[in-house]
Amino acid sequence: MIRFRRWIRWLWEQEGSHGQRARGLAAGVFCGCYPFFGLQTLLGVALASLVRGNHLLAAAGTWISNPLTYVPLYWFNYQLGCWLLGPGHGWPSMAVLKQQGIWELGWSFSSRLLLGSTIVGALSSSLLGVLYWRWLKLQSLPG
Known part of the structure; x- marks a missing residue:
């Protein structure tokens, strides 16, 4: 609980206007929804x-994907892509993922995962960015 409070305080004390801070968090969350392991932070900072x-x-926003959330997040993104593009070959087993990796599963799998990641990233980053901006505005009001 102490770590969480420190993290919240760290977020609160960042430099920049409320808009700059909210846009930064939103950019990180958007990039964190993609399965580009090792590149998410760089992409988030670039965005x-x-x-x-x-x-x-x-950079902090990209932590939306972490070892605890990888599988549920990317499974959901893939399912959303399947819902929009039609069924694919199905979600691969852990053995297949370890042996082949995500990007070696072909375009049928990758296209569904990327489409789902784009939609989930756009919606989550927009929602979290607006909520964070509103929270910052409310906290800065006098009294």
């Missing part, structure tokens, strides 16, 4: 630069 957002919050 934050494009939208003039806070770079540290962008």
Whole structure:
């Protein structure tokens, strides 16, 4: 609980306007919804630069995907892609993922995962960015 409070305080004390901070967090969350392991933070910071957002919050936003959330997040993204594009070959087993990796499963799998990731990323980053911006505004009101 102490770590969580420190993390919240760290988020609260970031530099920049409320808009810059919210855009940075949103950029990181958007990039964190993609299965580009090892590149999410770089992509989040790059996107934050494009939208003039806070770079540290962008890096923190990519933590939406972590070892505890990888499988549920990417499974959901894939299922959403299947719902929009039609059924694919199915979600691979852990043995197949360990042996082949995500990107070696072909375009049928990758296209569904990327489409789902784009939609989930756009919706989650928009929602979290707006909520964070509103929270910052409310906290800065006098009294």
